[in-house]
Each structure stands twice: as structure tokens, then as C-alpha cells.
Amino acid sequence: MRRTLLDLAHTKRVVSCEDGDRIVLLRVADEAALLPEAATLFHEENIHLIPYTLDLDYDFWTVEDIFQAILPENLLEGAPAGFATVGHIAHLNLNDEYLPFKYIIGQVILDKLPTIKTVVNKLDNIDNQFRVFAMEVLAGEKNFVVEQSESTCTFRFDFSEVYWNSRLHTEHGRLVDTFRPEDVVADVFAGIGPFAIPAAKRGVAVLANDLNPKSYEYMLGNIRANKVTSLVHAFNEDGREFIRAAARRALESPLPAYKPHRSLRERRSESRTTPGPRAVSSPLGPPRNKIDHFVMNLPDTAIEFLDAFRGILSTERVGELDVKSVYPDAASLPMVHCYCFTRELESDKAEMDIRERVEKAMGASLEGEVKLHAVRRVAPKKDMYCISFRLPVSVAFAYV
Ligand SMILES: C[S@@+](CC[C@H](N)C(=O)[O-])C[C@H]1O[C@@H](n2cnc3c(N)ncnc32)[C@H](O)[C@@H]1O
Numbered sequence: 001m002r003r004t005l006l007d008l009a010h011t012k013r014v015v016s017c018e019d020g021d022r023i024v025l026l027r028v029a030d031e032a033a034l035l036p037e038a039a040t041l042f043h044e045e046n047i048h049l050i051p052y053t054l055d056l057d058y059d060f061w062t063v064e065d066i067f068q069a070i071l072p073e074n075l076l077e078g079a080p081a082g083f084a085t086v087g088h089i090a091h092l093n094l095n096d097e098y099l100p101f102k103y104i105i106g107q108v109i110l111d112k113l114p115t116i117k118t119v120v121n122k123l124d125n126i127d128n129q130f131r132v133f134a135m136e137v138l139a140g141e142k143n144f145v146v147e148q149s150e151s152t153c154t155f156r157f158d159f160s161e162v163y164w165n166s167r168l169h170t171e172h173g174r175l176v177d178t179f180r181p182e183d184v185v186a187d188v189f190a191g192i193g194p195f196a197i198p199a200a201k202r203g204v205a206v207l208a209n210d211l212n213p214k215s216y217e218y219m220l221g222n223i224r225a226n227k228v229t230s231l232v233h234a235f236n237e238d239g240r241e242f243i244r245a246a247a248r249r250a251l252e253s254p255l256p257a258y259k260p261h262r263s264l265r266e267r268r269s270e271s272r273t274t275p276g277p278r279a280v281s282s283p284l285g286p287p288r289n290k291i292d293h294f295v296m297n298l299p300d301t302a303i304e305f306l307d308a309f310r311g312i313l314s315t316e317r318v319g320e321l322d323v324k325s326v327y328p329d330a331a332s333l334p335m336v337h338c339y340c341f342t343r344e345l346e347s348d349k350a351e352m353d354i355r356e357r358v359e360k361a362m363g364a365s366l367e368g369e370v371k372l373h374a375v376r377r378v379a380p381k382k383d384m385y386c387i388s389f390r391l392p393v394s395v396a397f398a399y400v
Pocket of ligand 1: 079129130131162163164165168188189190191192193194209210212215233237238239240297298299
């Protein structure tokens, strides 16, 4: 009967009647239209079709179906089909022409998506320092504290007070995957930790900074909740100061040595196979005092902070600490991963534009390894990129 049964999403195919009978709903209206296998069954079992009225009410229709039904015809094309979700919040960015319908749009989304408890609309472009935008609640409760998972970590934060963008999920994962577990990373604009905490989960030691006191507070909570307290050291200062101090901090107070992560199963099997006292996981190598990567995700202005790298390893910054044994040659200097926007939409021109701005800000040309990664198109004529390059010797040791 399978090919003859009614096949509608969210709709039962067997309904109970008041007299205790049950009715199987088919997708045909008269017996002549039955498929041969169903017709045979009808004949053998002496089954007959009866008419049945099925009401497809509000619960049946999808968000898109309802928008198609309630919005004026001229607005159907761009109806808000996709929206970002952050924890229990659905987050819209409605164009002006949809504003007269904003509350009903919000209510439909709230009604239809069981995990959504709050629907908000973005009120302005994020051009404030902490990249937080004002928003209006369209439907549901006025609760902005969300829990969001990303890369096996959980993050708790107030979406109205700190920066978060679920669309960066893949980019966070991409960059974190380029780190070796034994590396040390300095995250200059760390937000609430979406690079720092997943990296630490893989063994990386991190200095993580954000100027927004709320981001810093939530980052501390997330560090604790994800059990990476020994590996992530958090700071709440301006990015420029943080860059200037990071190398010295790592030299003065090294981060814990890399300890390979072993699963419970590995630890158990080891204690079974190793006779004598229980094996204790031992760190590999000495405490970590060398920064391997700087991450700078503040695409609007990160390039303007690059001048802060001038002289980070100079005597003026690190004093008498033994820099030469930690950073013996050009290849040992940190990689800088700097996010930025460009209005050049062709990749060659984008590369030239970004490279030029980076070199100008640092006051030196980029030597050797430079990689450009296209992150995403953020507006019709604006792309987001990540430029990764090794800090030039002339910059790191510049006289300041
Ligand atoms: C685009 S968000 C990126 C956050 C996080 N890294 C991520 O990928 O989601 C930029 C962050 O930089 C912080 N910020 C803005 N200006 C800063 C400054 N001068 N120094 C340090 N942090 C700053 C903001 O508070 C915000 O959390």
C-alpha cells in the first residue's frame, strides 16, 4: 500500500474515529485510480474507499508557506526565509519594506520552530567598537542569554552585550585546525572565545584578549565551563597593548607544557597493560614561552593594529629576556592571521589591496610565506578575508 498512502509532512496516515475504528488515508479519490497492488488488496480484503476531509490548519504549514500566504505579493520574493539562530534566539535583519509586518513574521517563526524562544530584529549596522548591535524583540521572551555549541565546546553569553556570529563557525574551525596542539596562540580580539577555547581543547595554550568587559567576563565563564582553565589566560585590554605585551608575557610566565590528551579508554588500557604504579600522563617538553600565532578577528580595523607588532621582540619591549634562543631565526617568528574586508571582488585585486594595506600599516614588506583565505561575502560588494603571514624580522625586532 506504500505507494498509495497519503504522504504529507506532519500528517498522520492513520486516524482514529469516534466509534473506535481507524481510517487509513490514501492519496486517491476514487477506486479506479488505485495502483494495481492496492486494487488487488482492496479486492481480496473487501475494502472500500470512503471520503474523508482533512483540515490542514496552521500547524501543518511551514514558515515559508505562511509567509507566502500572509505577505503582500510584492514582498513574496525576498520573504525572510533564512535567518541566523543563536541558542534559543532567531535573529533577523529585515529590510525596510518588511517592517510593517515584523511582529507577525516574528510570531510565525516563534510558533513554528520549537527550539526558538525569542525572535529579534537587528536595528542598526554594527559600527560600534564592540561589534554589538541593538535589537528589537519581535516575539517571545526578552532573554538574550544563550547557550550555543560550536566545535564540541559550549558557549554561554548575552547576545545583546557581546559579539557572536554563527556564520563564522567554519572559519573558526578552519583556523584552529591549522594550529599544532603544542603551539601557543595569542588571540587579540577573542570575543567570548570561539577560537581560543576549541584550540585549547586540542592542547594549544592561548593568551586571549578582548576589550569588552562583558566579553571578557563571559569568556572567563566559558573557559571554566569547557575545562581549559590552565591553558587559556584571559585579558581585558586594548588590542594594541595586548600585542605589545604578548611575547614578553609568554617569556616571563611560560604557559603549561603540552600534554597529549588521552581518552579515558586509552588511560584505562594503559593502566591494564603497564604493571606497577599507575601511569601518569607526562608533559612533552618544557613550559611554552614562544608565541606561534596571533589571531586578529576584527575585520573592520584589525589592519590598523598591525603597527603594534613593531619591536615586540626588541630590548625595549622584552628587556634582558633571552629572545634569541626562543626565536632563533625568521622561520621561528609568529604567524599573524589578520581578518579584513575588501571591496575588491576579484581575488588578484583583493590580494593586492590587502597586502598593500598590511605592509603600509606595519611599515615593512611581507617576506616569504603569505596566504590569503576568502572567508565569505558580507555584502554585495564586500568580501571578508583572512591574510596569514609570518611576522617579518625587521618588524619583530624594530627599534621602538
Ligand atoms: C568581530 S569580533 C570577533 C570575536 C571572536 N574572535 C569571534 O571570532 O567571534 C571582534 C571583537 O573585538 C573586540 N574589540 C573591539 N575593539 C577592540 C580593541 N581595541 N581591543 C581589543 N578588543 C577589541 C570586540 O569586543 C569583539 O569581541
